Amino acid sequence: MPGTRRLIVWNLISLDGYFEGPQRWDLxxxxxxxxxxxxxxxxxxxxxxxxLLFGRVTYQGMAxxxxxxxGETAERMNRMRKIxxxxxxxxxxxxxxxxxxxxxAGEVARLKAQPGKDILVxxxxxxxxxxxxxxLVDEYRLGLAPVVLGGGSPLFxxxxxxxxxxxxxxxxxxxxxxxxxxxxxxAAHQASPASAGER
Numbered sequence: 086m087p088g089t090r091r092l093i094v095w096n097l098i099s100l101d102g103y104f105e106g107p108q109r110w111d112l113x114x115x116x117x118x119x120x121x122x123x124x125x126x127x128x129x130x131x132x133x134x135x136x137l138l139f140g141r142v143t144y145q146g147m148a149x150x151x152x153x154x155x156g157e158t159a160e161r162m163n164r165m166r167k168i169x170x171x172x173x174x175x176x177x178x179x180x181x182x183x184x185x186x187x188x189x190a191g192e193v194a195r196l197k198a199q200p201g202k203d204i205l206v207x208x209x210x211x212x213x214x215x216x217x218x219x220x221l222v223d224e225y226r227l228g229l230a231p232v233v234l235g236g237g238s239p240l241f242x243x244x245x246x247x248x249x250x251x252x253x254x255x256x257x258x259x260x261x262x263x264x265x266x267x268x269x270x271x272a273a274h275q276a277s278p279a280s281a282g283e284r
Contacts (some may be wrong), residue, residue: 090104090197092138093221094213095130096240097123098227103237104210111237118230126264130226131161135202138193140173143208146214148179166191170212173240190219197221214242222232225250231261 096104097115105111139147141191144167162278167182170189177184185192193216206213206222216222227240250267257263 090199090201090204091202091204092193092197092216092221093130093134093224093226094216094222095127095226096208096210096228097230098229098240099232099237101233101235102239102241103234104208104240106234108239109142111240113229114234115116115233117232118228118258118260120258120260121264122258122260123228123261123264126228128158130203130205131158131165133203134205135166135168136196137162137165138168138204138209138212139169140209140212141169141174142211144171144174144177144182146180146208148177148182150243152179165228168179168196189215193220193221201210210238210242213240214244217248217269218244218246220269220271222269224253224263225265225267225269227265227267229260229263229265 097112098104099114105273108116147162151159152240154162154186156184163180165181166175167179167180168185170192172186174184189212193204197247206216248269253266253268255263255265
């Protein structure tokens with residue numbers, strides 16, 4: 086529907102499909118893909134968004150890092166509006182964060198119907214799986230790292246539903262990684278101003 090906000094899911098993943106290693110927050114392998122290109126792309130994504138959406142685990146990790154971090158990205162992360170979806174958290178103390186306890190799909194559908202910029206989901210694979218199941222994800226952006234972890238937490242969770250994806254962009258990175266952008270089957274066809282290749 087024209088004028089509705091887009092929900093973007095962004096993650097780095099390994100060649101064997103994991104977004105974190107065998108241990109929680111095992112992310113040191115990100116260095117295999119990270120560089121100036123992804124740093125620029127990440128900034129463009131934040132420029133195009135006005136709301137960050139997290140599941141509990143990702144939120145707690147982010148909230149333990151960014152409030153004391155320095156620099157432009159830290160200032161932006163702390164300033165932006167944030168929502169964490171969790172039925173177990175008692176409170177959400179990171180600046181500008183709202184806690185949503187139930188009906189994540191209903192709340193996200195309501196937010197998408199409001200005017201505004203992109204809604205950006207970082208990490209939060211379980212939440213992303215729920216949103217995909219309800220047809221609320223407009224685009225997956227994946228930084229494919231040239232590394233095989235051999236185990237870990239998969240980005241795409243087991244599901245009874247098959248979802249076809251339309252390739253929007255595949256761009257090799259100088260790190261040896263690849264930036265991939267996919268539109269899930271049934272997602273609205275809208276412009277993508279945050280694509281680094283289109284600026």
